[in-house]
Amino acid sequence: MKKSLLLLLISFQLMAQKNNMYLTPYEKGNGNQTATYTETIAYFKMLDDSFETIQMVPMGLTDSGEPLHIVIFDPEKSFDFNTIHKNRAVLLLNNGIHPGEPDGIDATMMLYRDLATGKLKTPENTVIVNIPVYNIGGALNRNSHTRANQNGPESYGFRGNARNYDLNRDFLKSDTRNSRSFAEIFQKVNPDVFIDNHVSNGADYQYTFTYIATHHQKLGGELGRFFKDEMMATILNDLKKQGTEATPYVNIHDQKPDGGFEQFMDYPRYSTGYASTFNTVGSMPETHMLKDYAPRVKVTYDYMVASIDYIEKNYKKIKKLRTDNLNNYKPGMKYTLFWKLDKTKVTQLEFLGYEGGYRPSEISGQPRLFYDRSKPFTKTIPYYQEYNPVTEVVIPQAYIIPKTWWNAIELLQLNGIKMQPLENDTEIEVESYRIADYKTSKTAYEGHYPHNSTEVTVTTEKVLFHKGDFVINTQQPGVKYLLETLEPQAPDSYFNWNFFDAILQQKEYFSAYVFEDTAARLLNEDATLKAAFEKKKAEDKAFSENGEAQLDWIYRHSVYYEKSHLQYPVYRKVK
Template identity: 50%
Template sequence: MLTLLLAALLMTSPTAPAPEWRTPFETGGGNTTATHAECIAYYQKLATAYPTRLHLGEAGPTDSGLPLHEVVLSPDGDTDPASVRRKNRRILFIQNGIHPGEPEGIDASMMLARDLMQQPKLQKLLATVTVVIVPIYNVGGALNRNSTTRANQNGPAEYGFRGNARHLDLNRDYIKQDSRNARSFAALFQKWQPDVFVETHTSNGADYQYTMTLIPTQHSKLAPALSRYLQQQLLPALYKGMDKKKWPMTPYVDFNGQTPESGLRAFLETPRYSTGYAALFNTIGFMPETHMLKAFAPRVHATYDFLKTMLETVGQQADLLAAARAQATADQAAQTTFPLAWTLDESQHETVQFRGYEGRMKPSDVSGQPRLYYDRTAPFTRPVKHYNTYQPTATATRPTAYLIPQAWGEVVEILRRNGATLEPLAADMTLPVEVQYLEDYKTSPRAYEGHYLHSQVKLRTATESVAFRRGDYVVYLRAGAPVRYLMETLEPQATDSFFAWGFFDSVLQQKEHFSDYVFEDLAADLLRRAPALRERLEALKKQNPAFASNGAAQLEWVYLNSPYHEKGFNRYPVARWLGTGQL
């Protein structure tokens, strides 16, 4: 019986592939995932056999020293994004192996690409949708093959490692782009500007009955037209399609507490994550997350069927999808206020019928203390709350343009890589701009993906005349610009802004100070010549006895409010220009 079941699982395709076209997963008994070399060789074999419909190319370097690859599936061999759009085809972008220990998408995409080439019924799906596949994104992690680092996962026998060649988690690198992988991805993403983006994953966490769970782009963060389309059209079709294929799905299982009774908490994918990044460009993103405790074979086949269902649905809803994206772009052109940070709204929830296992407690064999386990002899289906609404906690109004001093070349390079147009000033000029001073912020005490993140940013805004040099950059937020991307990277209070990731940390350190015994005389003279400043100091002393008894604190206050204090200290270097026209 077990042999028959495994054979059935390995026969997902309506027509079984010829022996020479079976993948390493199919020849390995259902518990084998392709190595990087095997995966790329397989696509090379497909490209040789079907040169007019499948293209394999290099898409840029990775930190491993090996290139990132791009596979394009189209009915006529068209690999030009502009031409594809003129033919009114939607673009589906599938990325696999960002965490190579979660490899289902690697194997599922190999089989899907083959079947799209070899099965006439499936070939028809490419008439309205061009498919772009990144076979393995984290090449370095895939090369670091082992069988132990996914301690909680049920197969495959060997797999890759989560970190890349620089020990970076690439699913935290979409904004900062420290890795060559992320830089190559950004160029590829901007080249295709896909309608739908899918990045395949495997879950961690609780035990439940589902093989497939799903994280869609958080609908609260999407433009209204895209949010409505996602909620009312795309998601219902995907859930229905997977039901028909005998893979019932549930929203990603992240309990609001420890058990299903606490409700499911929708994942907030900020722009550091792939789908959060995609949303900045009005691309709907998905992370299908198979369940780590299910065997590898059903996880691969569930992923195959999800990708196939996505392709079918995007084709069927091509016009609706195009209209929603066009409306989102038009609405964004007129939008004046943008959210920058979000929090879960626990006053709102939906209800889903959840298929789980009872959570119980028993003594730990390790510690003897009570431990949680899920009782697979006690399955249930019951309604649970799904908290799926987020509210903005920080917003910013849209400036006419940002002005960026040329000294910040790393930021300029990232902006250009992600579709922003930066124009150098032709001459020195002094402009009235809105500047922001960093009054307060919190910094993580431990490194996170190579950075010490800032959060809880408090700003003081002022209008000042600032001198800019010839060659400094202006980036306009006019129609056609990646407005949301610019605001969520350049406004310092945004969750994943460049400030949050530490790109401007040098302004947080004071470069000049004073010798107190010398500055005492300068400060006294300054207070004699500036009665208003003296009045402010005396008022502070009356309000704060500790300040009044602290001579050093008073001297520091005078210095900070004097012409001697450096203007660049704690001043955010990117200025907001609110004028009209063009500089």
């Protein structure tokens, strides 16, 4: 009897030791502490060593010099994405893009442990992949003060990466090694669903959990409608059944939300916007910065579990809609590059907030905003979700880009874009853009002085392309990525991110005292040119009184003016 009791006691002790072995650093702490980068990688390495269903793989360098990792949970233990995509869906989780927002880092460690140990039901139709810490440089820059508006954890990483880039502005332009490695991961994994875990900034309210869902109009077609009205609605309803109320990301700062707010339009500089260019449905959990850390971690965990449950039941539909969505982006169809909020279309949103008001600041004496948490309210407020197209383009059959623009070509290829080099010098009829106007930011933004409000003029002409120049057919999975990057009027186009700035500068000029005689000869020899010149003077008084401007006008309309100035070097083949 004593021997049996001893064996039972030893068995319980071994089980307890094994369970404690898999406690995460967060669970071992006081509920207000997050794992360091080193602890996070060590924990996933332990899971990899302990469970055949988990594999951790290094995947490219970051600006910190440390490699990114992906951690795969695959119950079938194949870890081959070509095989996986034949009959299962892939969920990609991204954590620590802003390491001061570490909720997802801790929640995902527990998620993987619970999947591997069977605490959670093993998914049959879903493979889960996660990037444990995306911004490694920021995670290593640990402190307790840079998130001045945030309630915990005790210490955390910094928003900027090792080169001070905000990585959630870098997915399209890819200035960092992090984003280039992410592109490789994304193309390898080809996720059907993407979740990028964050913590909010902004207003105060009752919710612990808010979210940014990829804008349904950016996703497009039936896929966008399904994501908005079915998938997200069901997942959020599941959270509500568990006692968690959720609301869309409160996209306002330093003002009360009572007057309503708009759905965030996630252009492809952002993670979910980037994902949507490949027809991947994405969401960005934004737990509330002022809530305690432990409830934030829990609801992040719960959201990921609810998402996995939904994917399990609907993976075939998700995959089919992703494929079918390509039918909305064929040559000759219109594609919206720029959207404007439609304030005439309003959704009434039930909102759980706190009464707010203004009182004199102790610092300045001026009115300051405050929220009274002793006065919670439930109000119906306006929520704006619909946008109108502002700038549209007709999708071409192909783009042609000279091999000289290797910076753009390399990034296109990194993002899985297929292209075919010309075998011989070939003259092709194309649509050609000239940059007619643009504005440039006067302050630095993420390593650039980006352009905006870009306008182009379009002509159809025959252009001689050279052997090795690339023809890029638009009928491929990355068609939306092509349109967002190669159409210069798109907000996040390669042009607006300064990839082609060399064309904006003239390389040859003229000396006025020499060109005066040449200009006079040109006008005498070309009646059409002279008529246009005289018309310009008659219609533009300032021009008629400016001899320098007149000489420059003649120069720009002559054979002496360099063709490359303001000539956009990417061409459109429309037939």
